[in-house]
Amino acid sequence: MTSPIDAARRPRRDALENRAGILAAAHVALAHDPRASVDAIARQAGLSRRALYGHFDDRDALVRELVAQGAARFNAVAASIDDADARVALARLAAALWNEAAHVQVLAAIALDEAHLEETATALAPLRRAVVHIVRDGQDADVLRTDVAAPTLARLVEETARTVITRIDASSPAARDLAVRAVLSIAGLSWRQADALLHEHPEIVATPEAASA
Amino acid sequence: MTSPIDAARRPRRDALENRAGILAAAHVALAHDPRASVDAIARQAGLSRRALYGHFDDRDALVRELVAQGAARFNAVAASIDDADARVALARLAAALWNEAAHVQVLAAIALDEAHLEETATALAPLRRAVVHIVRDGQDADVLRTDVAAPTLARLVEETARTVITRIDASSPAARDLAVRAVLSIAGLSWRQADALLHEHPEIVATPEAASA
C-alpha cells in the first residue's frame, strides 16, 4: 500500500474512459461543426457539461488536445514515407492521409478558427517539411512540375489533399483513389501518367482488407 | 410635382450611398471573417449599428444581398465563356474567376455557414451547370481526363479553383497564372501540356492593363 500522506488514490477507471469519451465526442462534434458548444460535446459523450469541466480546464484545452492527437498521427504518417521516387512518395502520402480522413477533417475544421491557426501550423510543421522535401526531390529528378516554385507546389499539394479529403464524399471506396489522382495531377502528371503509375504500384490504392488478406 | 397624398418623398441620395457603403464594408469585413458582427460592419462603413438596421431588416438580409451580388457576377462570367476547346474554356473560366477573387472569397466564406449553404448553392447553380457542360464536352472530345465521372470532375475543378483563389496569396501577378495551371492540371493535363496551351493562348493570362494597351 502507498503511504497515506502522498497517496492521492489513483484516478478511477471510469473517469479515464469518460475523458477518452469526451475526446471522441469532440472529434465527432467538431468535425461536423468546428464551433460546437461545450454542452453539445458533453451531451454527445453522455456526460453533463459540468463533468466535462472536471476533465479539461476549458474549451481551449480540449481543442488543443485534439490538435495534438491529430498532429501526432499525421507526423507519424509523414515519417513513414520513404520512397525514392517522389511521385510514388506523394501518392503513398495521399493514400495514407486518406486513411486518416476523420482526423484531417477535425484538424482542418479547427484550423479555420483564427484562434488556433498558429497552433495547428506548428503542430503540422513536420508534415509540411516532409511534403516540401518530397517536392524538392521530385523537381530535382525532373519527375514533378518545375513551373511552380517548390514551396508553392508543396502548399498546392497540401491544399489539394485537404480539399479532396474533406470536401468530397470520403465514404465511397473510390474516394481514396480520387485523392491520390488529384494530388498526382496537381503535382504535374497527366491523368494517364498518374494512371500508369498507380498500375505499376497497385498496393498504394489497395484497400486495407485486401492488403491484410 | 407629385400629389401630396401618395407623394412619399424619394429616398435621399446620401442614404443610397450609405446603403452601398454598408455592402462594400460587409464585403471587406465578411471576406476577412465570415461571422463579423453587425457592429463591426457598420463601423467599417462609418455608420452606427442602429443606422444599418434602417437599411437592412437584419443581418441575414444583408448577407443575402451580398450573395446575390456575387452570384450575378459569377454567372455573367460563366455565360461569357464560349470556347470550343474545353481546355481553353476551363483556362479562361479560371482566369476570369480570378479577376473576381474578392467576390469569390466572400461567397466562399459565407458558404461555410450552414445557414446559407443551400442559398449559395442555388445562386451559383448556373455557374455549376456551365462547368459540368465544359467538362462533358472535354471528355467527349477526349481532351480532358476520363478516369473520373463528369459530375465529380466538375466538382473537383470547382473546388480547385476556389481553393487556389481563396487560399493562395492572390495579390501577386503570378497568382492568376497559378490558378489557371492548377485547374488545367486537375482536369488531367500534364504541366507541360498546360504550359503549351497557355503559350498558344497568351491572352488568357494577360494582365488587364496589357490587354487594354
Place this chain on the structure above:
DNA sequence: ATTAACTTGCACAGCAGTGTGCAAGTTATC
C-alpha cells in the same frame, strides 16, 4: 464498509451578440 473520486443539477456572473423603441439632432430635398 469506508473513503475519495466522480457526476449531476442548479444557480450564478459574465460576455458578446442581435434586434427594437425612442428622443434628439442633422441634412438633403421640396
Place this chain on the structure above:
DNA sequence: GATAACTTGCACACTGCTGTGCAAGTTAAT
C-alpha cells in the same frame, strides 16, 4: 424655410455561450 428622411446614442429585452461554486448523489477503489 419647412419637412420628411436620415443618423445617432442610449436603453432595453433576449439568446446562447463560457466558466465557477456548491450541495447532493452515485460509484469505483481500498
